[in-house]
Amino acid sequence: MLDLTPEQQALREMVHSFAQDVVAPGAAERDKTGEFPLAIMKQMGELGLLGLPFSEDEGGTGGGYVSYAIAVEEITRACASTGITYAANLSLGISPIYLFGTKEQKAKYLPHLFQGDYLASFGLTEPEAGSDAGGTRTRARRTEGGWILNGSKCFITNASYAGVVTTTALTDPEKKTKGISAFLVEQGTPGFSVNTPYDKLGLSASNTTELVFEDAQIPEENLLGTKENVGFKQFLEVLDGGRISIGAMGVGLAQAALDAALKYAKERKQFGKTLSSFQAIQFKLADMATQVQLSRLAVWNAARLKDAHKPFSQAAAIGKLHASETAVKCALEAIQIHGGYGYMKDYPVERYLRDAKLLEIGEGTSEIQRLVIARSLGCA
Amino acid sequence: MNVVVCLKQTFDTEAKIVLDAQGKVDANGVNLIINPYDEYAIEEGIRLKEKFGGEVTVVSMGGAKVAEALRTALAMGADKAIAIQDPASYGSDEYVTAQVLAKALKEVPFDVILSGRIAIDDGSSQVAVRLAEQLGIPSVTSIMTLSVEGNKAVVTRDIDGGMETVEITLPAVLTAQKGLNEPRYPSVAGIMKAKKKEFKTFTLKDLGMDHGDAGFAGAKMKLDSISLPAPRQAGRVIQGEPVQAVSELVRVLMDEAKVI
Numbered sequence: 001m002l003d004l005t006p007e008q009q010a011l012r013e014m015v016h017s018f019a020q021d022v023v024a025p026g027a028a029e030r031d032k033t034g035e036f037p038l039a040i041m042k043q044m045g046e047l048g049l050l051g052l053p054f055s056e057d058e059g060g061t062g063g064g065y066v067s068y069a070i071a072v073e074e075i076t077r078a079c080a081s082t083g084i085t086y087a088a089n090l091s092l093g094i095s096p097i098y099l100f101g102t103k104e105q106k107a108k109y110l111p112h113l114f115q116g117d118y119l120a121s122f123g124l125t126e127p128e129a130g131s132d133a134g135g136t137r138t139r140a141r142r143t144e145g146g147w148i149l150n151g152s153k154c155f156i157t158n159a160s161y162a163g164v165v166t167t168t169a170l171t172d173p174e175k176k177t178k179g180i181s182a183f184l185v186e187q188g189t190p191g192f193s194v195n196t197p198y199d200k201l202g203l204s205a206s207n208t209t210e211l212v213f214e215d216a217q218i219p220e221e222n223l224l225g226t227k228e229n230v231g232f233k234q235f236l237e238v239l240d241g242g243r244i245s246i247g248a249m250g251v252g253l254a255q256a257a258l259d260a261a262l263k264y265a266k267e268r269k270q271f272g273k274t275l276s277s278f279q280a281i282q283f284k285l286a287d288m289a290t291q292v293q294l295s296r297l298a299v300w301n302a303a304r305l306k307d308a309h310k311p312f313s314q315a316a317a318i319g320k321l322h323a324s325e326t327a328v329k330c331a332l333e334a335i336q337i338h339g340g341y342g343y344m345k346d347y348p349v350e351r352y353l354r355d356a357k358l359l360e361i362g363e364g365t366s367e368i369q370r371l372v373i374a375r376s377l378g379c380a
Numbered sequence: 381m382n383v384v385v386c387l388k389q390t391f392d393t394e395a396k397i398v399l400d401a402q403g404k405v406d407a408n409g410v411n412l413i414i415n416p417y418d419e420y421a422i423e424e425g426i427r428l429k430e431k432f433g434g435e436v437t438v439v440s441m442g443g444a445k446v447a448e449a450l451r452t453a454l455a456m457g458a459d460k461a462i463a464i465q466d467p468a469s470y471g472s473d474e475y476v477t478a479q480v481l482a483k484a485l486k487e488v489p490f491d492v493i494l495s496g497r498i499a500i501d502d503g504s505s506q507v508a509v510r511l512a513e514q515l516g517i518p519s520v521t522s523i524m525t526l527s528v529e530g531n532k533a534v535v536t537r538d539i540d541g542g543m544e545t546v547e548i549t550l551p552a553v554l555t556a557q558k559g560l561n562e563p564r565y566p567s568v569a570g571i572m573k574a575k576k577k578e579f580k581t582f583t584l585k586d587l588g589m590d591h592g593d594a595g596f597a598g599a600k601m602k603l604d605s606i607s608l609p610a611p612r613q614a615g616r617v618i619q620g621e622p623v624q625a626v627s628e629l630v631r632v633l634m635d636e637a638k639v640i
Binding site: 006007009010011013014017018046047048049051052056061062063067 | 448572
């Protein structure tokens with residue numbers, strides 16, 4: 001494995017202990033009840049994990065993206081619902097403000113976000129605009145001293161607990177994707193409401209919402225950044241960073257599946273021998289370990305490039321694609337190794353499968369990742 | 381209030397102990413941690429500092445990776461670290477270790493020295509109290525609570541079947557029992573700051589000691605051999621009707637196991 005710096009190593013140990021002691025014990029229960037891990041997010045704020053990848057100049061903790069990928073992996077390994085809550089809060093919620101916010105916008109929100117006083121959220125997907133963001137219908141009309149927003153967003157993570165939601169809307173419909181702008185919509189804005197209508201396959205304790213804008217009044221100063229019609233470019237950049245964290249979630253879930261399968265294979269006896277003494281099972285475990293390691297390296301590679309301010313879009317897409325598909329495959333193999341028990345909710349592996357599937361869909365489906373990679377190869 | 385915390389780097393509690401060809405404990409591939417009882421000592425030291433001001437210095441004699449343990453203590457909130465790292469220290473017993481620590485603390489101001497009540501590897505519980513003797517100060521072991529006022533400390537210590545309350549004049553050595561506190565996780569900021577904190581590394585020579593004073597050469601206690609516990613035998617299921625099975629069980633316990 002690539003060498004980590006002493007700080008990254010220390011961080012890994014800290015997050016691992018925190019995740020196993022504090023996050024893991026309630027994971028199965030949260031999966032059942034759907035209880036949002038709000039207390040855990042507050043604790044993560046106290047530990048400085050909510051500012052992890054962001055620079056110290058902006059009030060973050062300056063750990064960089066490799067450290068962040070490590071944290072997302074370890075949290076997800078303990079509980080994927082908590083993992084996505086954390087990853088979406090940072091990559092999608094905080095990042096747009098951190099990357100494009102004005103001085104005033106950063107000063108207003110970032111300290112609270114790093115502290116965990118409230119979460120942040122990112123409203124991009126719409127009923128008619130999933131992979132095709134060009135289909136955005138939400139409309140922002142200029143008024144005196146601001147904008148009026150109308151439209152709706154779907155599948156938005158964390159918005160019930162978000163103090164501020166970055167939302168994309170058409171400011172100049174004629175220009176299509178070049179007419180999209182991003183706005184900072186605060187909780188409690190008149191005409192803005194958050195609903196939770198979804199019943200999901202997995203990630204039950206993650207907060208997935210629908211945003212509705214009915215003549216929502218957005219003040220002048222809440223245009224993200226200083227320029228109109230640059231929303232499309234902004235969110236592409238946000239999504240690139242987000243892919244690293246979804247990749248890291250894939251690594252964490254795949255590792256969790258391997259951990260569970262290995263433990264079970266060493267304990268469970270059939271024909272008078274442990275499962276782990278059968279070559280058929282050994283090969284499954286070896287293949288899982290190989291794919292977990294490759295996924296981790298691919299994700300860390302993208303994180304390293306980002307930390308070095310080098311182009312990382314292709315690397316992030318490769319990492320996300322491989323790690324999310326590995327998570328699904330490893331969860332399936334872990335169930336297979338558990339046999340009939342793996343199909344039961346008494347063991348965690350069926351949850352891993354339900355949780356892992358989202359990773360092949362969220363923040364760009366596997367098909368979109370392949371398109372991004374193909375384009376980076378020069379395919380037209 | 382200045383606090384010194386003596387800590388030891390030990391095997392992870394989940395580590396599998398294996399002996400190598402020479403009959404020594406094989407440390408290869410074993411994850412090393414701060415002795416869990418020493419974590420309580422670190423936490424208590426940091427709490428004293430937060431309450432009264434001053435500095436916490438963590439000190440450890442150990443192998444090549446001892447710096448990692450000390451850095452973790454710095455990340456938790458300790459201010460300075462002293463590592464005593466010398467291949468010649470390998471094989472030191474409790475007597476030697478206490479002497480080395482006393483020399484390393486010569487220039488360090490302290491009101492309280494904290495340590496864990498026992499190290500989970502060799503389990504001797506001797507180094508801290510021997511250090512107190514070396515320094516000519518009192519010691520209380522296995523403390524569950526600590527309150528400091530002026531140059532006095534009141535502690536309760538865990539004794540067989542109860543608790544004992546002791547008042548002690550500082551400076552003193554106190555060893556921590558499980559339950560003294562809940563050690564904190566290092567924060568991200570703590571981890572980032574740890575590398576900027578003062579970190580001194582001494583060899584035995586730096587402390588004015590000869591190689592003959594430490595390690596196997598200086599130890600009063602010679603380690604003869606190490607052996608692993610005998611592996612547990614497989615259990616046996618006695619078949620048959622309850623009446624016959626019970627008679628058979630009684631016969632086996634009397635004649636074969638010879639426990640009744």
